[in-house]
Amino acid sequence: MTTPEQEALAAATERADRVAERGGVHVSADAIWEALGRVPDPEIPVVSVVELGIVRAIEWTATGLDVRVTPTYSGCPATELIVQGIRDALAQAGVVDAKVTTVLSPAWTTDWIAPEARAKLAAFGIAPPGAAAARVDVAGISPLRRAREPVACPRCGSTQTALLAQFGSTACKALYRCEACREPFDYFKPH
Amino acid sequence: MSTDAHLLEYLLRLADSDLVLAQRLGEWVGKGPVIEEDIALTNVGLDLIGQARLWYGYAGEVEARLTGEGRDEDQFAFRRDAHEFRNLLLAEQPNGSYADTIARQFLFDQWHLLALCVLARSSDARVAEVAAKGAKEAAYHAERSADWVIRLGDGTDESHRRMQAAIDELWRYAGEMFVPDAAEIALAEAGIGADARALQAPWDAAVDAVLAEATLARPAAGHVQKGGKQGRHTEHLGHLLAEMQFLQRAYPDARW
Numbered sequence: 001m002t003t004p005e006q007e008a009l010a011a012a013t014e015r016a017d018r019v020a021e022r023g024g025v026h027v028s029a030d031a032i033w034e035a036l037g038r039v040p041d042p043e044i045p046v047v048s049v050v051e052l053g054i055v056r057a058i059e060w061t062a063t064g065l066d067v068r069v070t071p072t073y074s075g076c077p078a079t080e081l082i083v084q085g086i087r088d089a090l091a092q093a094g095v096v097d098a099k100v101t102t103v104l105s106p107a108w109t110t111d112w113i114a115p116e117a118r119a120k121l122a123a124f125g126i127a128p129p130g131a132a133a134a135r136v137d138v139a140g141i142s143p144l145r146r147a148r149e150p151v152a153c154p155r156c157g158s159t160q161t162a163l164l165a166q167f168g169s170t171a172c173k174a175l176y177r178c179e180a181c182r183e184p185f186d187y188f189k190p191h
Numbered sequence: 192m193s194t195d196a197h198l199l200e201y202l203l204r205l206a207d208s209d210l211v212l213a214q215r216l217g218e219w220v221g222k223g224p225v226i227e228e229d230i231a232l233t234n235v236g237l238d239l240i241g242q243a244r245l246w247y248g249y250a251g252e253v254e255a256r257l258t259g260e261g262r263d264e265d266q267f268a269f270r271r272d273a274h275e276f277r278n279l280l281l282a283e284q285p286n287g288s289y290a291d292t293i294a295r296q297f298l299f300d301q302w303h304l305l306a307l308c309v310l311a312r313s314s315d316a317r318v319a320e321v322a323a324k325g326a327k328e329a330a331y332h333a334e335r336s337a338d339w340v341i342r343l344g345d346g347t348d349e350s351h352r353r354m355q356a357a358i359d360e361l362w363r364y365a366g367e368m369f370v371p372d373a374a375e376i377a378l379a380e381a382g383i384g385a386d387a388r389a390l391q392a393p394w395d396a397a398v399d400a401v402l403a404e405a406t407l408a409r410p411a412a413g414h415v416q417k418g419g420k421q422g423r424h425t426e427h428l429g430h431l432l433a434e435m436q437f438l439q440r441a442y443p444d445a446r447w
């Protein structure tokens with residue numbers, strides 16, 4: 001099943017391919033996505049910035065390649081490192097004049113994290129995020145507190161887990177402890 | 192005043208409250224009661240600094256539309272004196288004990304989340320996109336500070352007493368969040384800003400629910416201390432800025 005998100009990315013890739021042919025540029029959109037797919041997230045290096053949904057679109061413009069990225073959190077300190085990583089990877093792939101533009105809307109959500117990346121997070125010891133869609137409903141917010149969703153331990157799979165701290169090693173993760181295997185672990189918060 | 196003049200004023204209020212509160216949270220670095228809290232406070236501060244930068248960026252563009260020249264985020268943060276800051280008085284109050292820090296954060300977070308959710312529907316696309324992003328972050332802040340109010344309020348006799356005292360002490364600064372001035376009313380009527388008065392009822396409902404769960408009493412309505420949004424601050428802001436701005440004041444434009 002393809003999500004609207006994946007369809008939009010596929011359409012953008014097709015557009016980029018067509019423009020590349022017209023402009024006589026020899027780096028295909030596939031090669032660009034492949035290069036971008038090799039840029040790790042600086043804080044969670046087992047997943048790429050593409051898998052995390054940070055790279056939103058690529059497009060050839062009159063002046064060269066434009067890569068659109070969106071920050072995960074407003075204050076994410078890894079943003080500059082990510083932009084540099086993207087420039088370096090593209091230069092290696094033969095695109096030296098890439099422009100990296102930051103877009104804020106639509107706001108990044110953990111719902112964009114690819115299924116393969118969720119499996120990689122779990123294997124790395126980080127419990128992947130639950131559904132974020134309904135967390136903050138800006139159309140009709142109720143700031144009252146919600147019941148917490150059950151979080152499964154990435155090591156033993158038990159859902160007998162307890163929140164230790166709302167913020168773990170980074171802003172995007174919470175710190176949990178598994179009551180079954182007694183190990184602490186990071187939970188990638190639905191956002 | 193033009194809509195842009197009101198908007199510049201409004202953006203600085205949002206940005207300054209974020210920045211000043213983040214600076215306060217940063218003062219906890221290395222001194223948190225437990226390491227998880229040390230980390231959590233600075234992560235919340237980091238979110239707020241990120242949001243402040245986005246608001247300052249837009250404020251600079253609006254200022255350029257008005258005067259032909261707009262300041263950048265560093266000029267806004269480091270080259271203005273206390274009377275030019277437009278943050279809420281609540282944001283600049285000292286850290287005090289952990290109960291004071293949590294009470295300040297709780298009262299602010301509940302307002303912040305509501306305000307950003309309204310602003311996410313602003314007719315100004317830039318305001319809407321920055322607010323929509325920030326609202327998701329503020330939801331975690333609000334959840335966390337409410338958890339702590341409950342944990343300390345419904346905790347030991349001492350933690351209950353100190354949490355109640357902190358809420359009582361800071362309550363006078365909360366009212367300012369719901370008192371608009373002409374600039375805010377004009378922007379709310381234009382569909383750009385949030386109507387401060389309309390945030391009061393949902394804030395009351397959320398705060399009352401948490402206080403009840405925390406076995407804490409809602410303070411009686413009393414004198415509302417205000418003026419921060421117009422640049423009239425408590426004595427604490429100058430000291431905060433002296434530390435935050437020292438380097439750029441002593442060595443203008445110094446870079447790493």
